[in-house]
Amino acid sequence: MKISPSSWVTMRVTASPLALFLAAAATTRTVLAGPNCPPLGPVFEKPRNFKTSPAIIEAIAGLTADLTARDLDNSSGVLAGSTSYSIEIFSTTPDTPVIFSWHHTAPELIASNTTGVKKTDSDTVYRLGSLTKIYAVYTWLAQDGFSKWNDPITKYVPELAAAAEKGKSDPVGNVPWDEVTIGSLASQLSGAIRDYGLLGELSQQYNQSIAVALGFPPLNSSDPSLPKCGQWPLCNRTEFFDGLLQAYPSYAPFTTPAYTNTGFQIMAYALESIKGKSFKSMMEESIFKPLGLRHTYYDNAPASEGIIPGNPADAGWYYQIGDESPAGNMYASVGDISALGRSILSSSILSPVLTRRWLKPAALTSEPVASVGYPWGIRRITLPLANGKRTVDAYNKAGRIGYYSSLLNILPDYDVGFSVLIAGPNIPGNTNFNIADLLGSRLLPALEAAAREQAQAEFGGDYFVSPDDDTGRNSSIQITTQSDRPGLGIERWISNGTDMKTVAVVLAAGYTGVAPSVRLYPTGLETLSPSGDGSKRVAFKAVFEDTNTPARPNSMFSTDCGTWVTLTSVSYGTQSLDQFVFVVDKGGKVVSIESPALRVVMKKT
Ligand SMILES: *[C@@H]1O[C@H](CO)[C@@H](O)[C@H](O)[C@H]1NC(C)=O
Numbered sequence: 001m002k003i004s005p006s007s008w009v010t011m012r013v014t015a016s017p018l019a020l021f022l023a024a025a026a027t028t029r030t031v032l033a034g035p036n037c038p039p040l041g042p043v044f045e046k047p048r049n050f051k052t053s054p055a056i057i058e059a060i061a062g063l064t065a066d067l068t069a070r071d072l073d074n075s076s077g078v079l080a081g082s083t084s085y086s087i088e089i090f091s092t093t094p095d096t097p098v099i100f101s102w103h104h105t106a107p108e109l110i111a112s113n114t115t116g117v118k119k120t121d122s123d124t125v126y127r128l129g130s131l132t133k134i135y136a137v138y139t140w141l142a143q144d145g146f147s148k149w150n151d152p153i154t155k156y157v158p159e160l161a162a163a164a165e166k167g168k169s170d171p172v173g174n175v176p177w178d179e180v181t182i183g184s185l186a187s188q189l190s191g192a193i194r195d196y197g198l199l200g201e202l203s204q205q206y207n208q209s210i211a212v213a214l215g216f217p218p219l220n221s222s223d224p225s226l227p228k229c230g231q232w233p234l235c236n237r238t239e240f241f242d243g244l245l246q247a248y249p250s251y252a253p254f255t256t257p258a259y260t261n262t263g264f265q266i267m268a269y270a271l272e273s274i275k276g277k278s279f280k281s282m283m284e285e286s287i288f289k290p291l292g293l294r295h296t297y298y299d300n301a302p303a304s305e306g307i308i309p310g311n312p313a314d315a316g317w318y319y320q321i322g323d324e325s326p327a328g329n330m331y332a333s334v335g336d337i338s339a340l341g342r343s344i345l346s347s348s349i350l351s352p353v354l355t356r357r358w359l360k361p362a363a364l365t366s367e368p369v370a371s372v373g374y375p376w377g378i379r380r381i382t383l384p385l386a387n388g389k390r391t392v393d394a395y396n397k398a399g400r401i402g403y404y405s406s407l408l409n410i411l412p413d414y415d416v417g418f419s420v421l422i423a424g425p426n427i428p429g430n431t432n433f434n435i436a437d438l439l440g441s442r443l444l445p446a447l448e449a450a451a452r453e454q455a456q457a458e459f460g461g462d463y464f465v466s467p468d469d470d471t472g473r474n475s476s477i478q479i480t481t482q483s484d485r486p487g488l489g490i491e492r493w494i495s496n497g498t499d500m501k502t503v504a505v506v507l508a509a510g511y512t513g514v515a516p517s518v519r520l521y522p523t524g525l526e527t528l529s530p531s532g533d534g535s536k537r538v539a540f541k542a543v544f545e546d547t548n549t550p551a552r553p554n555s556m557f558s559t560d561c562g563t564w565v566t567l568t569s570v571s572y573g574t575q576s577l578d579q580f581v582f583v584v585d586k587g588g589k590v591v592s593i594e595s596p597a598l599r600v601v602m603k604k605t
């Protein structure tokens with residue numbers, strides 16, 4: 001609908017019923033072509049046809065060709081000669097847990113005297129850097145859910161409680177810690193500093209003469225702001241808070257995303273105090289053990305399982321970050337990351353509602369297509385459709401430490417994800433995201449096409465109720481998919497002799513002269529039959545749109561996607577006209593479609 005939400009309510013009540021129904025009978029020629037816009041989320045049921053979908057088969061052939069060429073490219077942007085990597089694309093479908101995998105072992109690693117593996121595979125252990133933060137938040141949610149998400153951190157960390165007041169009288173110099181919630185730490189909204197003493201602290205990296213040569217003033221060795229700990233020796237808890245509380249905040253809490261590693265260290269202290277256990281033991285108990293992760297390490301991974309390009313000390317293999325570990329210390333293989341991703345997508349550890357809440361943004365960023373979650377980076381990807389809008393949200397977390405770089409991407413719309421782990425002495429900037437771009441450009445269109453192929457095969461067709469049935473009505477629906485539009489298209493919808501497509505769109509729009517379009521989208525709601533035979537009722541939402549409107553690709557306020565405002569806006573005897581329920585039998589075959597508003601069940605022919 002191309003009506004702005006604010007005008008919606010008034011428009012609905014003005015048209016007279018008689019005018020509507022008379023106009024409904026008249027046919028309208030489409031003169032304009034507003035695009036179909038689905039609600040947020042998948043537009044088809046999640047694909048399971050990875051082995052048979054022509055689109056997926058073609059994408060895999062394309063990826064194989066792309067990566068074969070990439071692995072021979074030793075130019076400065078790729079450095080395949082010295083950069084090894086592992087990729088896995090995974091799904092939650094039991095018969096296709098891994099859709100595609102690829103491993104490149106750099107020729108220079110093979111020729112070297114490495115103490116790690118000589119060939120990469122799905123069990124090869126890499127360092128993760130900040131991808132660790134996903135494991136940290138997963139541990140928190142598995143242990144405690146979201147119940148304390150809005151609690152101030154000062155409730156659980158006494159050092160910060162003691163310091164909170166200073167932020168009131170001098171907000172430039174001090175964080176108001178009592179305004180910092182657990183959730184703000186997890187979503188990079190605390191406004192506090194990125195690190196204390198560790199990464200980026202020049203006095204830990206360079207001696208005084210180098211610092212002075214670089215233009216910094218000498219610091220008195222007894223100056224309390226000169227960290228006595230950090231990279232080496234690591235700061236203990238007392239030293240960490242003493243230092244942290246001397247630093248200026250970047251922003252007030254909830255102003256703008258500002259990446260912090262310290263936030264994850266502080267969250268870990270809080271969870272340790274709530275649960276009375278070490279953070280490491282909670283991660284092992286909540287994540288590693290249930291998922292059977294045998295190539296994942298919180299710290300000190302064995303070199304024999306790892307990929308170590310060059311001297312282990314130079315590579316940063318043994319480097320440990322102590323209490324800041326929840327922000328970036330971990331090690332894992334792509335095979336184990338796939339298991340982690342599958343468990344998130346299938347809610348094997350968290351309840352489905354916790355998962356849905358976790359996979360939502362917490363804040364926008366200055367990049368229109370990017371936002372921040374807990375602590376996902378969320379990328380909004382547009383799949384081009386000639387006559388529709390389709391945005392796929394990708395939930396990502398990347399990391400970088402020593403000679404390693406990492407990326408996990410999950411695509412909730414398809415229950416698919418991928419991970420990329422990279423090792424090399426001189427990884428070209430952005431390699432993890434460059435590989436993601438390469439994978440995504442083939443994978444995402446193929447996933448959407450596979451889901452559409454599957455939807456056409458399962459739901460496409462004619463559904464009828466005949467006058468011989470006890471309702472005495474002659475009603476029917478015809479469903480097909482189109483490659484230029486999202487969702488299941490209702491091509492024809494007759495209720496007891498009336499063209500319901502026009503009626504529904506006119507009633508929803510509140511004006512006449514429409515080019516009616518009705519499309520169905522999965523809601524994710526399913527009820528298994530109490531008979532226990534595996535048959536189920538599966539709910540879909542219809543979106544009623546007038547496509548006889550101008551497309552609004554660049555308007556400041558008008559939108560092509562007011563869809564979410566209009567859901568359930570027409571009802572008859574309590575039940576919404578946009579509600580549909582398919583019955584799927586125990587063999588997975590679609591049997592019928594029900595319209596609760598029309599009190600009718602139409603059988604699939
Ligand atoms: C890759 O290129 C670098 C310089 O750019 C060179 O030092 C190295 O030997 C090359 N490696 C291979 C395997 O060709």
Ligand SMILES: *[C@@H]1O[C@H](CO)[C@@H](O)[C@H](O)[C@H]1NC(C)=O
Pocket residue numbers: 113
């Ligand atoms: C490789 O390691 C072996 C045994 O540790 C050592 O004798 C040899 O000198 C090393 N070679 C190189 C090129 O470092």
Ligand SMILES: *[C@@H]1O[C@H](CO)[C@@H](O)[C@H](O)[C@H]1NC(C)=O
Pocket residue numbers: 207208209210
């Ligand atoms: C500082 O470090 C540089 C480079 O490592 C070294 O040459 C210099 O001697 C050091 N100076 C002091 C005072 O330690």
Ligand SMILES: *[C@@H]1O[C@H](CO)[C@@H](O)[C@H](O)[C@H]1NC(C)=O
Pocket residue numbers: 220221222223
């Ligand atoms: C360093 O600080 C100490 C204690 O405040 C002071 O006694 C000393 O004079 C200072 N040294 C310099 C070089 O400023």
Ligand SMILES: *[C@@H]1O[C@H](CO)[C@@H](O)[C@H](O)[C@H]1NC(C)=O
Pocket residue numbers: 236237238239
């Ligand atoms: C941290 O280290 C300092 C010495 O640098 C020591 O005085 C303090 O007791 C230590 N605190 C903890 C909690 O271990």
Ligand SMILES: *[C@@H]1O[C@H](CO)[C@@H](O)[C@H](O)[C@H]1NC(C)=O
Pocket residue numbers: 466467474475476494
């Ligand atoms: C039901 O309607 C369809 C057209 O919508 C028509 O072809 C068919 O003959 C009708 N059947 C009965 C029994 O009225």
Ligand SMILES: *[C@@H]1O[C@H](CO)[C@@H](O)[C@H](O)[C@H]1NC(C)=O
Pocket residue numbers: 471472473496497
């Ligand atoms: C179907 O429409 C006829 C009139 O065309 C009406 O008499 C009948 O009651 C309707 N039946 C139902 C179930 O809506």
